[in-house]
Amino acid sequence: MIKKIKLILIILILIGTSFDVHNSLADEIWRNVGILGFSDGQADLISLAFDGSSPYVAYQDAANGYSATVMKYDGENWVNVGETGFSAGQANYISLALDGSTPYVAYSDGGNDYKATVMKYDYTHVICYTHSTNRNYR
Numbered sequence: 001m002i003k004k005i006k007l008i009l010i011i012l013i014l015i016g017t018s019f020d021v022h023n024s025l026a027d028e029i030w031r032n033v034g035i036l037g038f039s040d041g042q043a044d045l046i047s048l049a050f051d052g053s054s055p056y057v058a059y060q061d062a063a064n065g066y067s068a069t070v071m072k073y074d075g076e077n078w079v080n081v082g083e084t085g086f087s088a089g090q091a092n093y094i095s096l097a098l099d100g101s102t103p104y105v106a107y108s109d110g111g112n113d114y115k116a117t118v119m120k121y122d123y124t125h126v127i128c129y130t131h132s133t134n135r136n137y138r
Contacts, residue, residue: 038071038078039063047096049103056081058096058105066090066110070103070121082121088112 033055041063049056054072061069064085071078081103088111095106102120109117 034073034076034078039069040084043069045092045094047094047105049096049098051098051101054101056096056098056103058094058103060091060094061085068094068105068107068119070096070105072103086119087117 039059039061041061043057043059043061044066045060047058049058051072054074056070056072057078058068058070060066061084067085067089068087068091069084070081070086072081073079087107088109090110091105091107092110092114093106093108097104097106099120102122104118104120106116106118108114
């Protein structure tokens, strides 16, 4: 009889443990950050970076001629960082980095013969740096 009681207790402990594991795993799921599909149109070549816990995304924005757009999540909504579609032309090979809360975007710019371009947003105006392969060596 004691062996049966011990066996029943072990089974109950194991069942209880499995429910605890199951319940803790139920909380570990993927959750949306803001609304789904927050871009105006198709978003390609997406790059993600963080300022602390605030995510930023840069992407090729089909709704704006495949030019570059940057957005950040403000805790409730995805908001534009500056103008949408700010690159001179189609933006390819997009890379986003942050220095504090200042976003930098590097890309191949179709509006500049697909040359390397880096832009930063300084919250007063956009500053553009374009790499030129036309050099004068003396």
